[in-house]
Amino acid sequence: MTTVVLSIGSNLGDRLAHLQSVLDALGPAVTGVSPVYETDAWGGVEQGPFLNAVVLAEDPALDAHGWLRRAHELEDACGRTREQHWGPRTLDVDLVSCRDDDAEIVMDDPDLTLPHPYAHVRAFVLVPWSVVDASAESAESAVSAHLAALDPAERAGVRLTDLVLRPRSAG
Structure with a gap:
């Protein structure tokens, strides 16, 4: 079973709808989602x-490269173009961490x-990640560290919003 941490962000179009599309597409694979934050572009x-959030998900059929392909499919579905490095985007889905049977x-x-x-x-990754998984570790160090x-x-630049992402139920 692979579990992943996905950092999702959007600054073009209906930003919240683009983030929500990730949860809708992943459906019951979603095991956790952070609150939504607003951050200045990096x-x-x-x-x-x-708008940024972190999504936790799992899927026994995907390996790390499969998750990367899935991330690109999600971006493409929202009309993502890759014209400018670190430029504006409808949807950015980054594979932050991947575990296979609890081994990073x-x-x-x-x-x-x-x-x-x-x-x-990146505070815009670490803040929501620490909220959705308080005991998270990456590269053998606590995310909180x-x-x-x-x-x-930089931490203060990650501003909590009142926007909510809703995982799609498995039904």
């Missing part, structure tokens, strides 16, 4: 703010690096 490209998968392939190489320095190591101003 990466130095002028653009509007993002570590890989550095041309197509996929796990755990995500920048997750430990990575979060505590960040600049307080």
Whole structure:
């Protein structure tokens, strides 16, 4: 059984609907979802703010590369284009961490690096991840420790919203 941590974000179009589309598509595979946060864009490209969340999911049929393909399918379904590195996007689905039978998968392939190489320095990933899974670990360190190591101003830039994502029930 593979379990994944997905960081999802959107700053174009109906941002909340794009995030919700991930939960709708994954259906009963979703085992947890964080609150929705708003953050300023990261990466130095002028653009509007993002809505961000973290989704926990599991699927016995997918390996790490299968989850990456699934993430790209979800992005494509929302009209994602890859024109500018760190540019605006309808939907961004990042595979942050993947576990197989509770062992963290570590890989550095041309197509996929796990755990995500920048997750430990991105407040917009760590804040929602720590909320949805308070005991989460990545690269043998507690997510809470990575979060505590960040600049307080960066943590404060992850603003809780009153928006709600709803997992689709298995029925």
